[in-house]
Amino acid sequence: MTTTASPRQTRRRISAGAIWRGLAGVAGLFVLLEIVSRSGLISTTYLPPFSEVVWRALQLWIDPDFLSNVGQTLLTYLLGLLISAVIAIPLGIVFGLLNPVYRATRAVVELIRPIPPVALIPLVLLALGNGLEMKLVIVVFAAVWPIMFNTLYGVHDVDPYQKDMGRSFGLGRFGIIRRIVIPAAAPFIMTGVRIASSIALIVVITVELISPGGAKGIGAYIAAQQLSYQDSAVTYLSVLAATITAGVLGLVINLVIGWVERRFFGWDSTARDGV
Amino acid sequence: MTDPQQTVADAVLVDHVSHVYGSGPSAHHALADLAFAVKPGEFVSIVGPSGAGKTTLLRTLAGLLTPTEGAVWVDGRRTNGVPPGMAMVFQDYSRSLLPWLTVEKNVAFPLGGSSIPKPERRAIVAEALEAVGLGGFGKRYPWQLSGGMQQRVAIARALAYRPSLMLMDEPFASVDAQTREGLEDLVLKIRDTYGMTILFVTHDIDESVYLANRVLVLSRPPARIVEDIAVDLPEPRDQITTRENPDFIHLRGHVARLIHGGGEPA
């Protein structure tokens, strides 16, 4: 007995009305911001006209220097996610299949997990200096957990009837793992990757933000702009525009992953809630 | 079908109610010009083919839905929203009972906003639970009870509200057959004890005839009343002897034919 409707019931297709209303909301907000800013209600030092922010963003998006920063962030993000997956998925499978091993490692895991990955930055910075490896270490540290736990959960909860069916067809231990357990766990693994993706992006940008100068990436760009901020409207605009770019990046990545998830792993809607 | 006269004595009067969902080409005509009256203390079953609009009708009667045409009168007053003195038992008991409250608190829930003093409320709740046979179960939680028992709690809750009119929306559809018989007899006992008017929506033809004084057969949407059948079986009803009664068999056969015929008059 649950209080909420099943995922199948709530997954309605977005109605045309909803799209119009959403667009209206966005347009309304833009207009509101523009009016409030230009009328001087909130001084332009705090709230520049929205059109100017958009203009600055467009300027940045064709600036090769800025774009190389964006590329750097993306590269670090992708590498970090990949390495995390390579580490976490096999671990998750092993732990999911061998319950005692999992339970034994839980204590250590539960103690390490709460450490915010960004708290490691000072230490890793001292050990590895300010470069790609340092960023990757921290991103991987942050992103392995959701992938590992969701993989573990997916493997652990494979329907025993399906495993029995595999056995009745003469599949050996590894056969069952390869042909039944892993495909069944795949949507859960994908959920873990999705959650890890947003974490990875946040961590990459945060690390870039905090490491001392010389680092590259959107976060570093924002930090550099903010440090050179001297009542300059341009730098403030740049910070705003770059922050918005980070948001756009996040949104696009979310959409891509969401599409991949629905297209290739959409058969199991229960996997999507994630741990 | 003659126009029902509204007399002060009517518990419920459905006055040419129609309802359309949506508009334009994709509009769904659920109800078409329904009109009937229910006398106080009557037990009326409402049956029809699946998707017939039984739920729409019940929601309209409950005041949860405002019909696009026509009106509903309860106790002589035109309804505007949910009328007072009316309780409802839902089909999905696992969602209609609040899982964070005990059975007692669930039954007492509708009384929460009223001015009845606490000791009296407790007495009402205890009486309602006794009436449904769940006397000692007040401190349990809904999830600790079986499906049939949960539905009894829902009935107890409706009773505690002291309604003059009770609406029941396929309440026993999700309950296993044996439990259903016990619940059916419970409802009859309650009607005898409290004398309330009951409107009972079901898709189970046997059940509809077994319980009622009248059976209203609805057609497929747009739903009209195909026939208003008086059920004159001996009382008190009994699961075995009543169902063996040749009049029962004849009646349920008649209803079945009406329904299988797509709701066209036989």
Place this chain on the structure above:
Amino acid sequence: MAGPSTRVLATRALRASAERPRWVRGLVSVAYFVVPLVVVVGLWQLATMLGRNPFFPQPFAIIGNLWTLLFGSEKAVQDVFVGQFLATVGRMALGFAIGAAWGVVVGTIMGLWRGAREVVSPIVEFLRSIPATATLPLFIILLGGGDDMRVVFIAYGVSWFVLINTAQGVGSIHKTMLDLGRVFRVSPARRLFAIVLPAALPKIFAGLRIASTAALLLAIVSEFMLALNGIGFSLVVAQSRFNLLSMWSWMLALAILGLLINSLLEFIERRLLSWHRLSRQRT
């Protein structure tokens, strides 16, 4: 869906009583928790005693250093435990409270009114895609480097998680439950507090748990820049002095704090939401 029949309930009860008694299972759980921890710490201690590495101090030294830092003297308790550790806790708690309150209110509105949700949804989706930490420079520009800025920053970051989960929780309440409120003529206020919010509480609480982790993280990050106290600040200070032992000690402090917060929330959840956990086992 039919509830469990009495026969099923009886079988479950029988099966449960045949398992190991509660206290044995509890002991095994504790053992699984404590023994590996002891083993790992022991191995680490051994390894560092055998081959000294400046980056990995001995665990006992780390623990000892932390104890000294926080509670070594009266002055330490005042300056360090209260001045640094509790400073972070205070910011975090305040930011979390404000952000959570805001998130619940807006999330409830979005959940209850589909129209409002559809209008605001694209804006919310975009804003929450902006990594919260990336907004720190913006907050610094707007509000300076003081503690108010930090609390607002934390509240901002926290509110998204709570908002999304609340909106989902409120928005997916089963229709029957809402009907029930209307049929029994329950007042709108009572419907909100006695039906809607309790029904959505499991999802809201899930949002709160994520938000608490975020609050800690945002507090630390905000203390890396322009701060005067806090755990993050202490970490950076230790780093600037190449004091690795203290860095590790502060990270341990963070881990302990995170664990405490998590345990606290888990405890509260167990009390408040036991009905949810138990009722889900049945379906």
